[in-house]
Amino acid sequence: MSQGRVPAALLALAGLGLLFFLLPLAGLIVRAPWDQAIGAIESPETGTALSLSLFCSLAATAVALVLGIPLAFVLSKTTGHLRSVMRALTTLPMVLPPVVGGVALLLAFGRKGLVGSILYQAFGIQIPFTTAAAVMAETFVAMPFLVIAVEGGLRSLDPRYEEAARALGARGWMVFARVTLPLLRPAIFSGAVLCWARALGEFGATITFAGNFPGRTQTVPVAVYVALETRPESGIVLSLILLAVSLAVLVGMRDRWLGAL
Amino acid sequence: MTRRSVVFAALLLLAACGGQTGGAGAISTLPRTNLTVFAAASLKPPFDQIGARILTTKNVSVTSSYAGTQTLTAQLTQGAPADVFASADTAHMTTVQTAGLLSGPSRLFAHNKLEIAVARRNPKGVHTLADLTRSGLVVVLADPSVPAGKYAQQALSMAHVTVHPASLELQVTGVLSKVALGEADAGIVYVSDIVTDGRVDGIAIPDSQNVIAEYPIAALKGASNSAGAQAFIDLVLSPDGQAILQGAGFQGV
Numbered sequence: 001m002s003q004g005r006v007p008a009a010l011l012a013l014a015g016l017g018l019l020f021f022l023l024p025l026a027g028l029i030v031r032a033p034w035d036q037a038i039g040a041i042e043s044p045e046t047g048t049a050l051s052l053s054l055f056c057s058l059a060a061t062a063v064a065l066v067l068g069i070p071l072a073f074v075l076s077k078t079t080g081h082l083r084s085v086m087r088a089l090t091t092l093p094m095v096l097p098p099v100v101g102g103v104a105l106l107l108a109f110g111r112k113g114l115v116g117s118i119l120y121q122a123f124g125i126q127i128p129f130t131t132a133a134a135v136m137a138e139t140f141v142a143m144p145f146l147v148i149a150v151e152g153g154l155r156s157l158d159p160r161y162e163e164a165a166r167a168l169g170a171r172g173w174m175v176f177a178r179v180t181l182p183l184l185r186p187a188i189f190s191g192a193v194l195c196w197a198r199a200l201g202e203f204g205a206t207i208t209f210a211g212n213f214p215g216r217t218q219t220v221p222v223a224v225y226v227a228l229e230t231r232p233e234s235g236i237v238l239s240l241i242l243l244a245v246s247l248a249v250l251v252g253m254r255d256r257w258l259g260a261l
Numbered sequence: 262m263t264r265r266s267v268v269f270a271a272l273l274l275l276a277a278c279g280g281q282t283g284g285a286g287a288i289s290t291l292p293r294t295n296l297t298v299f300a301a302a303s304l305k306p307p308f309d310q311i312g313a314r315i316l317t318t319k320n321v322s323v324t325s326s327y328a329g330t331q332t333l334t335a336q337l338t339q340g341a342p343a344d345v346f347a348s349a350d351t352a353h354m355t356t357v358q359t360a361g362l363l364s365g366p367s368r369l370f371a372h373n374k375l376e377i378a379v380a381r382r383n384p385k386g387v388h389t390l391a392d393l394t395r396s397g398l399v400v401v402l403a404d405p406s407v408p409a410g411k412y413a414q415q416a417l418s419m420a421h422v423t424v425h426p427a428s429l430e431l432q433v434t435g436v437l438s439k440v441a442l443g444e445a446d447a448g449i450v451y452v453s454d455i456v457t458d459g460r461v462d463g464i465a466i467p468d469s470q471n472v473i474a475e476y477p478i479a480a481l482k483g484a485s486n487s488a489g490a491q492a493f494i495d496l497v498l499s500p501d502g503q504a505i506l507q508g509a510g511f512q513g514v
Contacts (some may be wrong), residue, residue: 112443126399128444129427211428211439212404226431229335230406 025243032240033233040237048215049223049238056131056219057199060138064146064195069188072150073176094144101140102208109136109209133210134217138199145198146191153187154180190253197249201242291320296489297342298325299333301349301408301476302432303373303450306457307509308347314505315496321489329407329432337362337481344484345493347476349373349408349433354477364487367479370497372512373451374471375409375416377464378440385446387464390420393447401436401445402426409433412472413449420470437461456510476511 006014033040040046075086093101109116109127119125127133157180165179181188203221210217212226220238228235296315300308305327312323326333326343334353337346338360346363347370348354354367379387385398393400402424403410410429417424427445430436436448441460451474455463478497480490496502503513 106442106444110442110444126444129399129401207431211401212431213426213428217428226404226406229329229331232335 028236028239028243032236036233037237037240040234041241043234045214045223045227046234046238049218049220050241052131052134052215052218053200053220056134056138057142057196057202059135060142060199060202061146061192061196063135063139064143064199065188065192068143068146068191068195069150069181069184072147072154073180075147075151076154090147091144093141094148098141098202098204099208102137102205105133105137105140105205105209109133128209129211129213129217131210131216134206134219137205137209138202138219141202141205142195142199146188146195149191149194150184150187153184153191157183193249193253197246200245293320293322294486294489296321296323296344296486296493298323298345298347298493299337299341299343300325300327300345300347301330301333302327302434303349303409303454304347304476305434306453307506307511310505310509311493311496311502314501315493318496319489319492321486321492323493327434329403331406331408332431342483342485343481344486344490345478346481347478347497349474349476350411351475351477352411353408354479357481358479362482364480364482364484364490367477368494368498369475369514370478370494370502371476371506371514373453373474373476373510374512375412375449375466375474376452376455377466378437378448378450378455378461379446379464380440380443381460381462383462383464387447389464390417390422390466390470393417393424393449394422399427399444399446400424401428401430401439401448403433403436403449404429404431407432408474409436409449409451412474415472416449416466416470419472420466451510453510 071090075083075090078086096104106113106128108114109119111117111120111126111128116127119127127136161179161183162175165175170178201221202219203225206217206219207222207225212218212222214223218226220242224235224238224242226235227238298308298312305325308323308325308327312325315321315323326336328336330349330353333346334348334356337343337357346354346357348357348367351367351369357363358367377387377390377393379385387393387398392398402413405411405414407430409432428439430439433450433454436445437450437454437458439445440448440450441458447464452463455461478494480487480494484490497506498514507513
């Protein structure tokens with residue numbers, strides 16, 4: 001606020017906006033059955049969903065790192081039309097309703113799907129309803145966050161470091177592994193954390209593509225949805241856990257990491 | 262949007278409005294009222310027809326929310342505004358009643374039975390509930406919190422069969438679509454689902470292992486259109502409504 005006074009009307013609207021974010025969180029915290037919280041956390045269903053979610057989101061982040069960093073690298077080196085097309089494809093899952101993503105995954109990787117039918121007929125592999133499907137759904141929705149963050153990092157990189165390495169005789173892969181990647185560490189880190197948080201919260205694509213089965217595809221968000229209709233207390237407790245994780249991510253990353261976007 | 266498309270959209274809108282009022286005016290002189298119906302997912306085919314019927318006879322425009330009964334029950338107890346609730350079991354109706362949300366007693370209006378849904382022409386040769394345990398067969402059930410899932414569990418336990426489902430769907434239509442899409446080989450759904458869905462075949466379950474699903478309907482206390490709610494319930498229970506339900510594979514009462 002050092003840039004002079006903010007008009008009162010703006011201040012009021014801003015306060016309203018902030019309140020709109022704050023109230024649902026307050027509702028969650030106030031209505032939480034704190035006396036039953038410990039019991040709900042210790043219940044086997046919660047534990048199963050939590051460990052499955054942890055596994056799936058970490059696996060999705062790992063896949064996103066392996067595929068997303070090269071994708072960001074290629075994106076940053078392309079120009080013109082090709083770049084716009086690639087960029088649109090990469091960011092599409094960020095704006096696509098996750099349920100639509102799930103349907104699309106089903107039609108591509110399902111038993112009758114574009115690729116899935118080949119996998120099924122040739123190798124007898126069926127992806128839907130498996131933990132792999134849950135990981136794929138989360139990767140689909142979360143990888144763009146990593147790609148965007150890393151691409152941003154790449155674009156702000158001083159090209160002279162890479163040029164110097166090349167001048168000293170390093171080949172393409174060597175330059176990438178020894179010079180580019182280490183310089184990108186902050187961007188990769190922030191991208192990975194955002195990607196992981198998004199993967200952890202994934203619901204629509206997961207339930208559509210992977211279904212709902214405890215221990216196999218019932219991640220925490222799916223468990224929240226199911227529990228809210230039958231055992232609201234444990235649904236609220238699971239929501240609180242996700243809220244705590246999200247807050248921890250934000251606090252841990254602080255502004256400078258988010259600034260990379 | 263270009264100016265031309267704005268004009269086009271406006272024309273469309275006009276045409277839509279004109280069509281509605283004109284159509285209703287021609288058939289009924291009653292003032293148009295709106296009705297919100299919360300109905301179990303399996304009721305979509307007959308209730309869409311009943312909604313169309315009551316629009317022409319009583320000029321009541323029905324907006325229906327079809328979902329798993331447990332979802333609707335949760336929404337109602339959280340204060341969702343609706344005029345009529347039609348449940349796929351009596352347990353959830355009791356929950357809504359206990360919450361003090363009904364304006365009168367509930368009435369049973371239909372029965373339904375279970376059937377095994379398989380792909381057209383039954384390529385996997387599923388004939389009994391016991392066949393569902395075959396390894397390699399992808400079976401999808403409704404979650405036990407969903408009436409269809411609860412009924413399916415009862416049927417399976419009567420048949421002394423333990424199935425390992427690939428997924429527990431949150432409404433019976435989810436089971437149906439997974440089979441129809443070919444992602445699941447078999448699923449347990451209602452007879453009515455198979456009658457109204459041309460994409461799957463049904464394998465009958467013998468009565469000794471089958472469950473009779475009971476569908477109660479009731480007007481809700483917070484109804485903004487209680488006359489419309491009563492008219493809708495009356496139509497469902499009338500010979501006309503019962504004929505529609507039977508045409509959609511339900512059994513009348």
